[in-house]
Amino acid sequence: MNGKPARSMVQIRGLSKGYAEGGGAHRILSDVDLDIAEGEFFVLLGKSGSGKSTLLNLMSGIDQADHGSVVIDGTNITQLDERRLTLFRRDHIGIIFQFFNLIPTLTVLENITLPAELRGGNADARALDLLERVGLRDRAHSYPDRLSGGEKQRVAIARALAQDPAIIIADEPTGNLDEETGQQILRLLLELTRDVGRTLIMATHNPEIVPLADRVCRIHDSKLVITLRDSQPVKELFL
Ligand SMILES: Nc1ncnc2c1ncn2[C@@H]1O[C@H](COP(=O)(O)OP(=O)(O)OP(=O)(O)O)[C@@H](O)[C@H]1O
Numbered sequence: 001m002n003g004k005p006a007r008s009m010v011q012i013r014g015l016s017k018g019y020a021e022g023g024g025a026h027r028i029l030s031d032v033d034l035d036i037a038e039g040e041f042f043v044l045l046g047k048s049g050s051g052k053s054t055l056l057n058l059m060s061g062i063d064q065a066d067h068g069s070v071v072i073d074g075t076n077i078t079q080l081d082e083r084r085l086t087l088f089r090r091d092h093i094g095i096i097f098q099f100f101n102l103i104p105t106l107t108v109l110e111n112i113t114l115p116a117e118l119r120g121g122n123a124d125a126r127a128l129d130l131l132e133r134v135g136l137r138d139r140a141h142s143y144p145d146r147l148s149g150g151e152k153q154r155v156a157i158a159r160a161l162a163q164d165p166a167i168i169i170a171d172e173p174t175g176n177l178d179e180e181t182g183q184q185i186l187r188l189l190l191e192l193t194r195d196v197g198r199t200l201i202m203a204t205h206n207p208e209i210v211p212l213a214d215r216v217c218r219i220h221d222s223k224l225v226i227t228l229r230d231s232q233p234v235k236e237l238f239l
């Protein structure tokens with residue numbers, strides 16, 4: 001990030017989420033506050049089951065909180081009805097998952113243009129340009145089952161960027177890839193997001209990402225622990 005004061009992209013206040021369990025309640029997140037600035041690369045760590053995906057799903061409005069608010073780019077998404085939330089998510093948030101979530105019956109190109117088609121625009125030119133940038137222009141008419149894991153994730157990145165969202169949320173985007181492919185995907189993701197001023201929020205188990213992040217956080221006992229990575233050896237962050 002450069003030196004100018006950054007606009008707030010994500011403001012989370014008093015966010016709590018739990019699940020009913022054997023008559024009791026299993027707290028996943030308790031009273032979480034978090035601010036993420038425009039252009040920040042924010043990394044979320046934490047043991048499996050600690051609540052990383054839960055927090056990301058609350059940020060993107062895929063899931064609903066028990067208490068608290070999530071403001072994305074000035075809009076309180078916890079107050080939107082389902083229809084408005086879907087539209088808001090489509091236009092403002094790009095989401096990338098560990099298992100790619102491509103639609104198998106659509107071609108690569110159709111997977112990328114689908115959200116824009118719903119909006120009624122002709123999105124082919126932008127989709128082809130994005131495919132060029134992720135190095136898959138010649139696979140536009142292939143079906144996802146013909147692609148490798150890394151190629152599928154590159155398509156998923158292109159799809160997430162199709163609407164030029166202000167925020168990109170990635171849930172373990174390299175978790176299902178070998179180390180080298182994971183590194184390539186990460187570099188590509190940073191090039192196409194943070195390097196052009198977009199906000200990138202990522203949950204990961206991959207320690208190699210930590211030195212690249214602007215800020216690193218861990219979820220521990222349902223609380224968010226902000227970690228200043230400069231003052232801490234990378235290894236400690238994973239304890
Ligand atoms: N729909 C659900 N019903 C009940 N419990 C759930 C549900 N979804 C998630 N959980 C529980 O919430 C906790 C947090 O899950 P979450 O998927 O957020 O963890 P995570 O940090 O993303 O883990 P991982 O690193 O394995 O992806 C887990 O204990 C999980 O079992």
Ligand SMILES: [Mg+2]
Nearest residue numbers: 052053054171
């Ligand atoms: Mg998860």
